[in-house]
Amino acid sequence: MTEVVRTVAAKLARAVVVILAAYSASFFLLFVLPGDAVLARIGTTDTIGSADVADLDLELLRAEVGLSDDLWTQYTNGITGLLRGDLGHSLITEQPVTELLGEVLPNTITLTALSLVVSVPLGFALAVLAVNPRSRALRSFASLLPSAYVSLPVFWVGILFVYLFSITLGWFPSNGSQGVASLVLPTAVLSLLGAAQFAQVLISGLRTELGSTYAAVTAPAKGAGRFHTLYRHCLRNASFPFLAVFGLRIGQLLGGAVVVEMVFSRTGLGRLMVDSVKAVDLTVVLGLVVVLAGVYVVVNALVDVGYLLLDPRLRRRNVEVGHD
Amino acid sequence: MKRHPRVLTAVVAACLALSGCAAGAAGGEDTESGSPVRGGVLKYRAAGGGKSFDPATTTGYGLAVPVRGLVDSLVFNEQDGSFAPWLATDWEVNENATRYTFTLRQDVTFSNGEKLDAAAVKLSYQALRDGGAKYAVANQWIGALTSITTPDEHTVVFDLAKPNSSFLQAASSTVLGIVAPRTSALPFEQRQEGLGIIGSGPFVAQESRGEEGYTLVRREDYAWAPEPARNQGPAYLDRIEVHNIQDNSIAAAELRSGGLDLLHNTEPADKTEFAANPDITIRREPLPGSALGFAANVEFPGLDDPDVRRALSLAIDRDAVIARASAIDIPPKGAYTASNPYFTDQSDKIRTDVDEATRLLDEAGWAPGSDGVRARDGERLSFELVYSPSTISHEPNIAVVQSQWKDIGVELRFGSLTQAELNQRLQSGDYAFSWGSGTRPDADVLRSTYGGINPELDTVFEQILAEPDIAGRRALAARASEIILDEAYYLPLYDFIQPLAYRNSTHLPLLEATHIPWLGDAWVDGP
Numbered sequence: 001m002t003e004v005v006r007t008v009a010a011k012l013a014r015a016v017v018v019i020l021a022a023y024s025a026s027f028f029l030l031f032v033l034p035g036d037a038v039l040a041r042i043g044t045t046d047t048i049g050s051a052d053v054a055d056l057d058l059e060l061l062r063a064e065v066g067l068s069d070d071l072w073t074q075y076t077n078g079i080t081g082l083l084r085g086d087l088g089h090s091l092i093t094e095q096p097v098t099e100l101l102g103e104v105l106p107n108t109i110t111l112t113a114l115s116l117v118v119s120v121p122l123g124f125a126l127a128v129l130a131v132n133p134r135s136r137a138l139r140s141f142a143s144l145l146p147s148a149y150v151s152l153p154v155f156w157v158g159i160l161f162v163y164l165f166s167i168t169l170g171w172f173p174s175n176g177s178q179g180v181a182s183l184v185l186p187t188a189v190l191s192l193l194g195a196a197q198f199a200q201v202l203i204s205g206l207r208t209e210l211g212s213t214y215a216a217v218t219a220p221a222k223g224a225g226r227f228h229t230l231y232r233h234c235l236r237n238a239s240f241p242f243l244a245v246f247g248l249r250i251g252q253l254l255g256g257a258v259v260v261e262m263v264f265s266r267t268g269l270g271r272l273m274v275d276s277v278k279a280v281d282l283t284v285v286l287g288l289v290v291v292l293a294g295v296y297v298v299v300n301a302l303v304d305v306g307y308l309l310l311d312p313r314l315r316r317r318n319v320e321v322g323h324d
Numbered sequence: 325m326k327r328h329p330r331v332l333t334a335v336v337a338a339c340l341a342l343s344g345c346a347a348g349a350a351g352g353e354d355t356e357s358g359s360p361v362r363g364g365v366l367k368y369r370a371a372g373g374g375k376s377f378d379p380a381t382t383t384g385y386g387l388a389v390p391v392r393g394l395v396d397s398l399v400f401n402e403q404d405g406s407f408a409p410w411l412a413t414d415w416e417v418n419e420n421a422t423r424y425t426f427t428l429r430q431d432v433t434f435s436n437g438e439k440l441d442a443a444a445v446k447l448s449y450q451a452l453r454d455g456g457a458k459y460a461v462a463n464q465w466i467g468a469l470t471s472i473t474t475p476d477e478h479t480v481v482f483d484l485a486k487p488n489s490s491f492l493q494a495a496s497s498t499v500l501g502i503v504a505p506r507t508s509a510l511p512f513e514q515r516q517e518g519l520g521i522i523g524s525g526p527f528v529a530q531e532s533r534g535e536e537g538y539t540l541v542r543r544e545d546y547a548w549a550p551e552p553a554r555n556q557g558p559a560y561l562d563r564i565e566v567h568n569i570q571d572n573s574i575a576a577a578e579l580r581s582g583g584l585d586l587l588h589n590t591e592p593a594d595k596t597e598f599a600a601n602p603d604i605t606i607r608r609e610p611l612p613g614s615a616l617g618f619a620a621n622v623e624f625p626g627l628d629d630p631d632v633r634r635a636l637s638l639a640i641d642r643d644a645v646i647a648r649a650s651a652i653d654i655p656p657k658g659a660y661t662a663s664n665p666y667f668t669d670q671s672d673k674i675r676t677d678v679d680e681a682t683r684l685l686d687e688a689g690w691a692p693g694s695d696g697v698r699a700r701d702g703e704r705l706s707f708e709l710v711y712s713p714s715t716i717s718h719e720p721n722i723a724v725v726q727s728q729w730k731d732i733g734v735e736l737r738f739g740s741l742t743q744a745e746l747n748q749r750l751q752s753g754d755y756a757f758s759w760g761s762g763t764r765p766d767a768d769v770l771r772s773t774y775g776g777i778n779p780e781l782d783t784v785f786e787q788i789l790a791e792p793d794i795a796g797r798r799a800l801a802a803r804a805s806e807i808i809l810d811e812a813y814y815l816p817l818y819d820f821i822q823p824l825a826y827r828n829s830t831h832l833p834l835l836e837a838t839h840i841p842w843l844g845d846a847w848v849d850g851p
Binding site: 033034035036037038039040041042043052056057058060061089090093094095103104159162163167168170174175176177178262263265266267271272275278279280 | 374375376383456457458460461464511512513516517533534535536537567568569570571573574577578580581583713741742743744745746747748749751772
């Protein structure tokens with residue numbers, strides 16, 4: 001029991017370090033961005049000209065939102081707030097960052113989770129289709145498909161889907177996140193992306209496994225069919241490289257979600273991130289960094305658990321290590 | 325808070341009564357046939373919308389369009405620049421435009437039941453004053469306000485430290501639309517949440533979909549439309565749905581397919597297509613303001629010489645630029661757009677003469693260098709044009725200028741900056757040209773870009789601000805535009821700022837001077 005506690009404690013400590021490091025790195029990097037949130041919020045040149053910009057006294061507003069403190073004070077304020085669970089207020093709308101995150105996260109989580117749920121089985125199916133069928137043409141097609149899809153820009157596919165399924169056929173709404181129908185197209189775009197990425201890794205894994213002795217010689221010799229070999233033996237082994245990249249793929253899926261949210265005009269993390277970076281809304285961007293770092297930590301923990309589940313050897317070794 | 329004694333009426337010595345004598349709007353284009361249909365939903369999209377629809381921070385044209393249905397203003401600004409009664413039945417301006425006295429209607433309520441009286445108007449303005457730079461645009465427009473007094477329940481007096489003849493135009497805008505005392509009491513961040521905005525307009529904010537848009541519904545007891553409105557009762561439309569579709573081309577496709585009725589912000593290719601589309605109308609009148617083009621930073625090396633600026637203007641072949649632009653862009657005829665009420669045709673000042681341009685540069689001592697770019701004392705004629713992302717669709721046209729300037733040995737670089745970086749560069753003077761555009765149907769629209777560079781021009785700007793009479797302002801505006809063009813502070817390219825496009829089933833009979841439609845009169849044909 002103690003080793004479990006110790007492992008969990010070590011993992012938690014690492015998680016805290018990762019999040020703090022991500023926060024700090026982003027904090028100082030963001031100050032390289034030209035201009036500040038106060039300059040972003042005073043207005044566009046359409047409504048306010050260059051002479052007005054020069055005449056405005058902005059220091060008062062800077063002081064109020066905390067931008068006139070020196071960098072170090074701002075940083076320590078940010079860190080202590082973070083430790084208290086307070087992410088501060090948006091420098092643009094002045095709303096609490098946690099509130100803004102609370103508004104967008106459910107939408108993004110629904111979209112990515114649903115896409116993930118669809119894309120994993122779809123990726124496996126594609127991979128099997130790329131190695132199993134007797135027809136060479138079908139195999140080549142199924143193995144080319146993921147690479148082809150991955151090379152298409154997500155926004156382009158998204159716009160294509162909008163034109164085809166929404167504007168031409170009128171099946172689904174082109175924008176917004178109201179109702180279940182609005183989830184269909186964005187989920188389709190994203191889960192196809194996820195499936196294609198997973199399939200790419202799985203296909204190469206499966207090919208290696210199918211060529212190895214146990215699959216090519218031993219299993220057939222014992223009378224196992226090709227299908228049985230693939231499912232019972234190769235798929236599990238091929239899943240290791242898949243798991244290894246799973247965490248990274250989640251990152252790409254989130255990146256894809258940002259684009260998809262923009263194309264489908266959905267409330268979400270993506271829109272908030274793009275708008276906040278453009279407006280140099282430091283507190284909101286940092287809040288998003290914390291959330292994303294948290295997601296990475298959790299995903300990596302899940303990947304570790306996945307390894308343990310897939311490979312009994314790891315479980316045994318872990319216990320031995322624990323006894324040292 | 326200083327309170328002025330109740331003696332305001334004494335100051336009305338040579339008062340210019342600008343009150344309610346302004347029937348008959350100037351716009352002829354929007355004459356509507358057919359009789360209005362009650363009911364129906366108007367689906368609208370503007371670029372760049374977010375969660376907030378606080379009138380005071382919603383300063384761009386497109387986003388302000390639906391806000392016009394939510395809040396009423398003290399006066400209504402007609403397309404010819406004159407003003408008509410709205411929440412104020414009568415108003416007086418003193419002779420140097422430092423005191424404005426409004427007499428309010430007595431039957432107006434906000435949608436939450438609060439009464440619209442002098443105290444409510446005062447609170448509505450005071451909240452913006454207290455916000456300071458948070459409401460930068462609103463406060464720039466209000467000017468040097470010293471006090472707001474309410475001698476009685478239906479009279480409100482604005483006293484200004486400096487003349488501001490643009491105050492009536494400001495007061496007519498959505499930005500200074502009157503909000504309920506409950507809204508005025510909200511802190512800034514709560515005003516940005518959407519549904520907190522309570523006005524007295526013909527529509528009421530019913531639903532907020534966060535970043536994705538919001539829905540306005542008709543207010544059944546509305547009975548105080550601006551005087552020029554045909555429909556003095558409740559609006560024709562049941563609802564107005566605002567959809568913040570991000571992508572311009574998707575929004576354009578939605579307008580074509582009927583998913584939207586009204587659209588702001590269109591890519592050049594879609595503009596050209598809309599101009600020929602039998603189902604869609606795209607307004608061809610540019611938004612009133614200043615023409616589009618390059619505003620010179622006269623402190624930038626090279627551009628400090630008027631002859632260099634003139635040469636650069638002469639080297640632009642505007643026909644070639646417009647040929648590259650969309651089908652509805654038109655040549656500029658002055659520093660103001662032709663639709664600005666204060667416009668005077670000065671197209672003779674906007675010429676193309678490449679030979680003269682070359683001669684001017686030669687005479688100023690700028691000799692062609694080895695890289696093809698003219699130089700003098702090691703300084704090259706190389707300029708950077710800066711603008712915000714909303715100008716990106718003009719880049720193909722800017723590239724035409726780039727190649728025209730290259731032919732006379734001048735280098736032009738251009739690129740979009742975030743709003744924050746753009747404002748920083750403008751503030752620090754780190755640019756050669758900025759993208760000149762301004763959307764305000766007022767004589768004062770040029771001051772914010774060309775103020776502080778020429779004493780004579782500054783005097784004209786001051787005279788404009790101290791002149792409440794429309795004809796007098798127009799003459800001064802012509803003088804300002806003349807100086808700006810003669811000195812080539814501004815190199816106009818074309819007369820075009822994003823107009824509205826709408827399906828022909830959408831009817832917008834009345835527009836205010838800003839070209840924002842009066843939504844109480846708007847209707848959509850039944851299915």
